[in-house]
Amino acid sequence: MAFDDFLREIGNFLKEDQIITDKDNLSHFSYDATERHSLPQAAVLPENTEQVSRIMRCCSMHNVAVTPQGGRTGLSGGAVPVTGGVVLAFPRMNRILEIDEANMFAVVEPGVISNDLQKALNERGLFFPPDPSSTVDSTLGGNVAENAGYTRAVKYGVTRDYVRGIEAVLPSGETITLGGKTLKNVAGYDLISLITGSEGTLAVITKITLRILTRPRVRRTIVAYLDDLVSAADLIVAVFRTGIMPCAVELMDTIAINTVAGYLNIPLDRTAAAMVLIEIDGHSEDAVDNEARELHALCRNAPGTFDVHLAADDAEADRFWLSRREVLPSLKALGKDHLEADVAVPRYKLPFLVRFVRNLKHGDALRIATYGHAGDGNLHVTILYRRRNFAELDEAYRLLEQIYRETVAMGGSLTGEHGVGLTVMDYLPLQLGGEVLPLMKRVKDAFDPKGLLNPGKVFKGPDGSKKR
Numbered sequence: 001m002a003f004d005d006f007l008r009e010i011g012n013f014l015k016e017d018q019i020i021t022d023k024d025n026l027s028h029f030s031y032d033a034t035e036r037h038s039l040p041q042a043a044v045l046p047e048n049t050e051q052v053s054r055i056m057r058c059c060s061m062h063n064v065a066v067t068p069q070g071g072r073t074g075l076s077g078g079a080v081p082v083t084g085g086v087v088l089a090f091p092r093m094n095r096i097l098e099i100d101e102a103n104m105f106a107v108v109e110p111g112v113i114s115n116d117l118q119k120a121l122n123e124r125g126l127f128f129p130p131d132p133s134s135t136v137d138s139t140l141g142g143n144v145a146e147n148a149g150y151t152r153a154v155k156y157g158v159t160r161d162y163v164r165g166i167e168a169v170l171p172s173g174e175t176i177t178l179g180g181k182t183l184k185n186v187a188g189y190d191l192i193s194l195i196t197g198s199e200g201t202l203a204v205i206t207k208i209t210l211r212i213l214t215r216p217r218v219r220r221t222i223v224a225y226l227d228d229l230v231s232a233a234d235l236i237v238a239v240f241r242t243g244i245m246p247c248a249v250e251l252m253d254t255i256a257i258n259t260v261a262g263y264l265n266i267p268l269d270r271t272a273a274a275m276v277l278i279e280i281d282g283h284s285e286d287a288v289d290n291e292a293r294e295l296h297a298l299c300r301n302a303p304g305t306f307d308v309h310l311a312a313d314d315a316e317a318d319r320f321w322l323s324r325r326e327v328l329p330s331l332k333a334l335g336k337d338h339l340e341a342d343v344a345v346p347r348y349k350l351p352f353l354v355r356f357v358r359n360l361k362h363g364d365a366l367r368i369a370t371y372g373h374a375g376d377g378n379l380h381v382t383i384l385y386r387r388r389n390f391a392e393l394d395e396a397y398r399l400l401e402q403i404y405r406e407t408v409a410m411g412g413s414l415t416g417e418h419g420v421g422l423t424v425m426d427y428l429p430l431q432l433g434g435e436v437l438p439l440m441k442r443v444k445d446a447f448d449p450k451g452l453l454n455p456g457k458v459f460k461g462p463d464g465s466k467k468r
């Protein structure tokens with residue numbers, strides 16, 4: 001059998017403990033943070049690029065599907081091995097290879113945990129802005145493959161804005177090296193940007209060169225509670241008219257506030273319909289304090305605001321930011337199933353989207369939580385339902401499609417940061433019409449003519465049916 005031949009062949013150059021085939025241990029590699037799961041036939045743990053290259057060559061020779069996997073925190077099912085085959089996981093390629101303070105770059109292997117890089121940089125007074133809320137579990141390889149966002153993206157940009165070099169292995173087993181430590185590079189097509197955000201469908205990332213920054217010395221956090229969610233969205237639009245560029249502007253609705261307050265047992269105002277969290281950072285204490293004062297006054301005078309608070313110190317600010325980071329885990333802890341629309345709209349459309357979601361008609365059994373990186377126009381609209389109840393399942397998907405259609409009608413995107421993977425794939429034609437999807441498929445075919453790398457993602461299968 002082809003798969004046994006494949007296993008025998010990779011066994012010639014990998015150690016026994018680098019190849020996992022027993023079902024109990026394989027279940028660990030069968031899921032991510034969505035509700036999807038599928039068991040692979042094997043999981044392989046390479047230790048270096050040379051091994052990745054040889055594994056990919058064997059996959060190509062024996063027509064074995066490969067799904068790259070990072071921390072499995074993905075929220076679109078990208079790391080789920082839907083067609084079986086092999087999972088390529090990187091816990092043994094987790095070294096920070098270099099922190100180059102002279103040029104301000106870090107060079108990392110794909111399995112480095114996001115938070116480990118942050119800690120290493122923090123010790124030197126440096127930082128790498130892209131830090132998703134999943135920081136303790138997600139990997140740099142996964143973040144680059146998803147072009148991950150995070151709370152500070154509104155000021156600092158997304159992961160793609162920091163990737164300057166990539167080493168990757170193509171499905172054929174060839175290794176390519178792109179870019180490096182230059183800040184400017186326009187030699188040929190921008191394949192670094194193409195691979196960044198390609199969700200493991202074009203190439204396997206084996207080394208990443210990332211731009212890093214000096215950590216801002218001063219930060220201030222403002223918390224505003226409002227009695228109306230649409231007014232909160234209006235306030236967020238108004239913040240950006242002041243000319244001040246906050247590094248984070250986040251929104252939480254009453255379900256998010258109440259759920260996370262209970263989950264973490266922290267004193268948030270549970271009577272509020274909405275909470276807006278704003279952070280300003282910089283290197284000058286006077287400048288940051290002036291901006292904080294101006295935004296504090298703006299919040300206080302905004303329609304619907306009934307309380308505004310300036311965090312007394314970084315420790316208190318961290319508690320507020322923890323509450324934002326833990327919204328999704330707290331919603332999951334309610335024990336319901338959830339569908340999440342990671343939609344992004346032009347920022348001035350935010351109040352319209354929020355109003356649309358609030359006015360959606362649905363049965364009492366379902367609940368819709370709205371929170372997210374609202375400063376970017378990016379909301380995570382999370383529908384809580386019971387998958388085993390078919391009426392609730394149908395209703396949840398009906399609501400999801402309504403939200404997607406409205407987002408596209410507003411000139412928005414079906415996913416702001418979590419990617420297409422499995423969960424958005426069926427709806428992608430709503431946003432990408434005409435020749436766009438076929439052109440993307442031709443790009444995929446150019447990288448992966450046999451269709452072996454992360455199959456069943458991004459592009460709808462030939463049956464065209466919706467996958468739930």
Ligand SMILES: Cc1cc2nc3c(=O)[nH]c(=O)nc-3n(C[C@H](O)[C@H](O)[C@H](O)COP(=O)(O)OP(=O)(O)OC[C@H]3O[C@@H](n4cnc5c(N)ncnc54)[C@H](O)[C@@H]3O)c2cc1C
Binds near residue numbers: 032
């Ligand atoms: C609690 C929580 C909070 C979150 N917060 C955020 C947030 O603030 N911002 C945000 O953008 N996302 C967030 N996410 C989603 C998720 O954490 C990100 O998408 C993250 O970047 C995924 O990284 P990962 O290492 O877990 O990748 P995985 O989930 O393992 O994989 C994600 C994709 O990357 C591919 N991949 C992984 N490694 C490689 C590689 N070496 N080469 C090629 N492809 C590869 C996989 O095939 C898959 O398609 C959150 C998730 C959770 C559960």
